[in-house]
Each structure stands twice: as C-alpha cells, then as structure tokens.
Amino acid sequence: MTEPRSNTPGTAILLCNLGTPDAPDAPALRRYLGEFLSDPRVVELPAWLWQPILRGVILNVRPAKSAAKYATVWTPEGSPLLVWTQRQAALLQGWLGERGVPVLVRPAMRYGQPAIGAQLDALRAEGVQRVLLLPAYPQYCGATTASTFDAFAAWGRAQRVLPDSRFVAGYHDDPGYIHALAESVRRHWQREGRSPMLVTSFHGMPERTRTLGDPYHDQCQATARLLAQALELPPEQLRVTFQSRFGKAKWLEPATEPTLEALARDGHTRVDVICPGFSADCLETLEEIAQEGRDAFLAAGGQQFHYIPCLNDEPLHIAALGRIAQDALAGWPL
Numbered sequence: 001m002t003e004p005r006s007n008t009p010g011t012a013i014l015l016c017n018l019g020t021p022d023a024p025d026a027p028a029l030r031r032y033l034g035e036f037l038s039d040p041r042v043v044e045l046p047a048w049l050w051q052p053i054l055r056g057v058i059l060n061v062r063p064a065k066s067a068a069k070y071a072t073v074w075t076p077e078g079s080p081l082l083v084w085t086q087r088q089a090a091l092l093q094g095w096l097g098e099r100g101v102p103v104l105v106r107p108a109m110r111y112g113q114p115a116i117g118a119q120l121d122a123l124r125a126e127g128v129q130r131v132l133l134l135p136a137y138p139q140y141c142g143a144t145t146a147s148t149f150d151a152f153a154a155w156g157r158a159q160r161v162l163p164d165s166r167f168v169a170g171y172h173d174d175p176g177y178i179h180a181l182a183e184s185v186r187r188h189w190q191r192e193g194r195s196p197m198l199v200t201s202f203h204g205m206p207e208r209t210r211t212l213g214d215p216y217h218d219q220c221q222a223t224a225r226l227l228a229q230a231l232e233l234p235p236e237q238l239r240v241t242f243q244s245r246f247g248k249a250k251w252l253e254p255a256t257e258p259t260l261e262a263l264a265r266d267g268h269t270r271v272d273v274i275c276p277g278f279s280a281d282c283l284e285t286l287e288e289i290a291q292e293g294r295d296a297f298l299a300a301g302g303q304q305f306h307y308i309p310c311l312n313d314e315p316l317h318i319a320a321l322g323r324i325a326q327d328a329l330a331g332w333p334l
C-alpha cells in the first residue's frame, strides 16, 4: 500500500453492520433486499432454485410491506441503524484517540451504503496500511459475521497489494459488553422499578444452521446466561427468544412474539425486553419488538411492556468496543 500521508494514522478500523435501505420506499427496499437476500450466507439455497423465487415473488411483494415498516422508524438523519453506526464509529475513534491509539474508525455496511469495499478504497487512498475489521455482531453467525469477511475478501480479490488485516469474529462473552448490557438493564430498573420478567430477544436463524455447526445459538444462550448472572436473575425471571422469522424453514425457538403472548396469558402483567444481539437499534428492534411485540403482549392481556434500547452510543458500549479493538490491534505499530 502507499505510504501513509503525514498526520494520517496508518491503521484503520472498519466498524461493520448489516446495512439498511437508502430510503423507506419500495425501490430502495428492492435494491437492499435484492442484495441482502442474494447472499448465499443468508439464504443457503442453490441460486437456480432461490433466485426465481426471490426475483419472481419476494422482491415483488416484500419491498412495499417492509418500506411501510421502515417509515415508522426512519429519522430525519436517516435509517437508525446507519445513524447509530456512524455515531459509534466517531465515538470509538475519539475513545481510542484519547488513549493514545491514533486510528481512523469508519462505519461500513455489508449491504447498501457505505459499502465495505468503497470504505476500504477510501482508506487506501488515505494511505492506510493496516485494517481491523470489527463486525458489530456480538454473537458469531455465518449469515452476518462470516458474510462481512466475504465482503472484505471480495474487495481483496481486486487488490494487488493487501493491507495487513485482522478480523474480530465476535465478543458474545466479553466482560465489557456484558457489563454494558447489565448496566443498561439496571439503569432501566432504577427508573421503572425492577421487572419480574426479562426477555432477551435475539435475531433468529434457520434451525438447520445450528445442526451444521454454527455457534450462533449457543453464543446467544451464553450471552443471556452471563447477563442473568451479572443481574443476579433467577432462571424463572429470564427468557431467551428468537425473533424475525423469515421463510418457510424451521427457525430457532422459542420465537419472541408467541413467547410474549404466552407470558401475558400465563398472568405476567409486565415484561422488559432487551435485544442483546443488536449493537444498534434498527427496524428489528424499534418496529418488530418495541411496536409489534408490545402490541402482541398487550393484546394477549399484558399490562406493562418495556423495551430496553440497544447499547447504541452508551459510553460503556463504546468503551467495550474500544477495549476489544485495542486487544485486536496489539502488536501493530500505532
């Protein structure tokens, strides 16, 4: 790679998340879902079988429906997932800079903009020689974590000279991450009183991927267990559930919404819900949990539904990511 420009750090962190449409409308959703759902890490079906279903059915029906959902969470600055990721990147760069670690931190999205490849091109043009890829997925999953690596490798295929590179494959049991989650629950309880039921809702995955060896399910369970320990929660006050089912295959269970309804029917008047697998609030948390989940719980007879926001720009979250990055950068000239 080219020599770093004077005053420009030679090391960069790419803080990656899933990606989001450019606008809450059907054409933008069609582009985004077309890219996302064509990733063989996400839908593990042969292209000859899946592409006709995707192009012929899903991309005709889903974009308008999803766009209407996105419209309910869109902010004046844009999609929450992108806005939070941009903010996290800026704060992480500041946190590391204050500790004498001069690195550039840039946000990047696996699907849509700012694309991983485009951000790597920009960093290379700035003279960056070393890149740490930090996917903001605490639990390793082939569909998310490995797919982020695929995007890096695809960019790399077009480069003659690759940067020194490292990759964080997850941090589901990182003490700083667990502490940040536990503190966010404690702060919520200080404001609202302690809840007799905490539901930890993680994004779902096809059950088959677990059988095939993906550690995602077990890492979600481990995160929830560590969080419960940190909060001194007895097992009967915690549920681990999986949300956002997609397609006809069997997904990880128990599913979030039916669990919320069952809790209400069983006489639980209050639930608090947290989504520890999402590092930033997004459609899946703000619409599916905080709106649809709430409606389902109240319609089934529940009385109080509390959504505990993602860690977003919480200082303890930035500190946890900062320490994870520092560990991963160890030994590189800074």
Ligand SMILES: C=CC1=C(C)c2cc3[nH]c(cc4nc(cc5[nH]c(cc1n2)c(C)c5CCC(=O)O)C(CCC(=O)O)=C4C)c(C)c3C=C
Binding pocket: 018, 019, 020, 021, 033, 041, 042, 043, 062, 066, 079, 081, 137, 141, 143, 144, 203, 204, 205, 206, 244, 246, 277, 278, 281, 282, 283, 284
């Ligand atoms: C946090 C981890 C995630 C895993 C694991 C994951 C797997 C996964 N997702 C789909 C299908 C969809 N997911 C959608 C949105 C979405 N998913 C994640 C995270 C994980 N997905 C996030 C952060 C988001 C929100 C993005 C945003 O813009 O806010 C969507 C799009 C929305 C919709 O149309 O419903 C789909 C579709 C599959 C199939 C899958 C694993 C196989």
Ligand SMILES: [Fe+2]
Binding pocket: 203, 244
């Ligand atoms: Fe998803």
Ligand SMILES: [Fe+2]
Binding pocket: 244, 283, 284, 288
């Ligand atoms: Fe969803």
